Amino acid sequence: MTELTQNPAVGSAASDDSKAGHPMWSSRLAFILAASGSAVGLGNIWKFPYITGENGGGAFVLVYLLCIALIGIPIMVAEVAIGRRGGCSPINSMRKLASRDGLSKRWVWLGGMGMIASFLILSFYSVIGGWALAYVGNSAGGLFVGASSESIGAMFGGLLSDPYTLLMWHSLFMVLVIMIVARGVSSGMEKAINILMPLLFALILVMVGYAMSTDSFGAGFSFLFSPDFSKLTTEGVLTALGHAFFTLSLGMGVMMAYGSYLPKNVSIVKTAFTVSVVDTVVALLAGLAIFPLVFSNGMEPGAGPGLIFQTLPIAFGQMPGGVLFGTLFFVLLVVAAVTSAISLLEPVVEWFEEQKGINRLNGALIGGLSIWALGILTILSLNEWSGFHPLGMFERFEGKTIFDLLDYVTANLMMPLGGLFIALFMGWFMSKQAAENELSIGNGAAFKLFMFILRFVTPAAVLVVFVYNLM
Numbered sequence: 001m002t003e004l005t006q007n008p009a010v011g012s013a014a015s016d017d018s019k020a021g022h023p024m025w026s027s028r029l030a031f032i033l034a035a036s037g038s039a040v041g042l043g044n045i046w047k048f049p050y051i052t053g054e055n056g057g058g059a060f061v062l063v064y065l066l067c068i069a070l071i072g073i074p075i076m077v078a079e080v081a082i083g084r085r086g087g088c089s090p091i092n093s094m095r096k097l098a099s100r101d102g103l104s105k106r107w108v109w110l111g112g113m114g115m116i117a118s119f120l121i122l123s124f125y126s127v128i129g130g131w132a133l134a135y136v137g138n139s140a141g142g143l144f145v146g147a148s149s150e151s152i153g154a155m156f157g158g159l160l161s162d163p164y165t166l167l168m169w170h171s172l173f174m175v176l177v178i179m180i181v182a183r184g185v186s187s188g189m190e191k192a193i194n195i196l197m198p199l200l201f202a203l204i205l206v207m208v209g210y211a212m213s214t215d216s217f218g219a220g221f222s223f224l225f226s227p228d229f230s231k232l233t234t235e236g237v238l239t240a241l242g243h244a245f246f247t248l249s250l251g252m253g254v255m256m257a258y259g260s261y262l263p264k265n266v267s268i269v270k271t272a273f274t275v276s277v278v279d280t281v282v283a284l285l286a287g288l289a290i291f292p293l294v295f296s297n298g299m300e301p302g303a304g305p306g307l308i309f310q311t312l313p314i315a316f317g318q319m320p321g322g323v324l325f326g327t328l329f330f331v332l333l334v335v336a337a338v339t340s341a342i343s344l345l346e347p348v349v350e351w352f353e354e355q356k357g358i359n360r361l362n363g364a365l366i367g368g369l370s371i372w373a374l375g376i377l378t379i380l381s382l383n384e385w386s387g388f389h390p391l392g393m394f395e396r397f398e399g400k401t402i403f404d405l406l407d408y409v410t411a412n413l414m415m416p417l418g419g420l421f422i423a424l425f426m427g428w429f430m431s432k433q434a435a436e437n438e439l440s441i442g443n444g445a446a447f448k449l450f451m452f453i454l455r456f457v458t459p460a461a462v463l464v465v466f467v468y469n470l471m
């Protein structure tokens with residue numbers, strides 16, 4: 001992310017000459033790292049395993065993989081392409097491209113909706129990031145050593161039931177994010193990520209190695225990879241679709257913003273493909289590390305959002321070097337979460353700067369503090385208000401707390417909707433010449449196939465999932 005700091009609009013408060021020299025990523029690799037930093041996060045390691053567990057395993061995973069391939073990758077290509085062509089923040093890129101091609105001004109709403117989604121997502125994302133922070137301390141303090149699955153479960157239950165502790169960790173997480181965004185995403189950060197991301201990957205491999213040594217690796221493996229379609233509900237299909245968007249950071253302008261820094265000679269198709277593959281591999285490995293532990297300890301795969309916090313500590317408590325590995329793992333989980341969280345706050349701050357003339361520090365503070373305050377609703381959903389189901393009168397939202405609703409509305413509705421319009425914009429509204437220029441794969445069979453997928457397959461798939469869920 002080094003190059004981002006050269007952009008006055010991103011790196012400092014002085015934004016008068018930000019239009020003059022729009023900075024570029026130094027290389028394809030820099031972009032891949034930044035985009036994977038946004039994509040790989042709590043979604044892969046925390047959310048993917050628990051929603052897979054709740055939705056019965058293999059069949060859900062298969063649908064998720066299909067969604068990544070048929071919907072996620074094409075939309076990532078489209079989103080990055082629109083961003084590169086627009087060259088500004090999402091709202092202004094949409095404004096520029098729409099006016100250039102004489103389209104409705106309403107396309108600006110695509111950027112606007114994305115910003116609202118960022119705001120809502122970060123409010124609960126930070127609370128979960130706080131759990132990870134708390135677990136750094138738990139692991140370093142040796143609390144996992146030799147602990148039974150019951151006592152690990154009780155530890156997690158204790159954390160959730162205490163709003164003040166949750167608030168403290170949520171605040172610390174938000175302070176970290178605000179500080180980084182306020183200073184501009186620094187070159188130091190990029191260097192750190194270059195080392196920490198591969199390290200996270202290596203540690204997940206260690207965990208998979210440990211899972212292989214248990215007697216339930218086979219059970220975990222087949223839970224993930226042998227589909228049993230009788231376990232898949234229509235809501236499960238929507239969750240898989242929503243998660244494909246969530247995990248790839250799609251449909252809300254984050255990839256558009258990153259794309260605006262991408263040099264013209266870099267292949268968008270190849271890069272989007274690489275980022276998606278990295279992201280998917282991390283999620284699948286996390287699943288392979290966790291489900292064998294679930295089965296070997298006689299736990300429920302559908303245990304919910306606490307799944308990784310109730311399984312991995314058991315392993316850390318038993319393996320040699322577990323205190324070190326465990327502490328390192330949760331530190332890296334925090335880093336992965338922070339790099340995603342930055343990409344959620346950045347568009348909000350950028351917009352403050354562009355529209356309201358509010359400087360970066362104040363923008364980060366105003367945006368960050370409002371998001372922090374909103375996060376209190378998620379905290380209370382976990383304890384005091386766990387019985388409060390604001391939309392309980394609708395069958396679909398029965399039993400959903402405010403936290404559940406925030407997650408549902410952003411991942412399952414706003415992001416797929418945003419993605420649908422991104423696909424439609426590039427497939428139907430942007431000029432064919434522009435699309436050809438951005439994709440730079442010529443205008444032969446590959447281009448035609450891609451445009452066909454973007455125009456028909458992707459929108460139809462999103463619509464079909466939506467319609468089925470409404471029925």
Ligand code: PHE
Binds near residue numbers: 042121246250254341
């Ligand atoms: N992709 C991130 C994750 O998997 C979450 C995220 C969503 C980040 C949307 C940015 C935008 O954790």
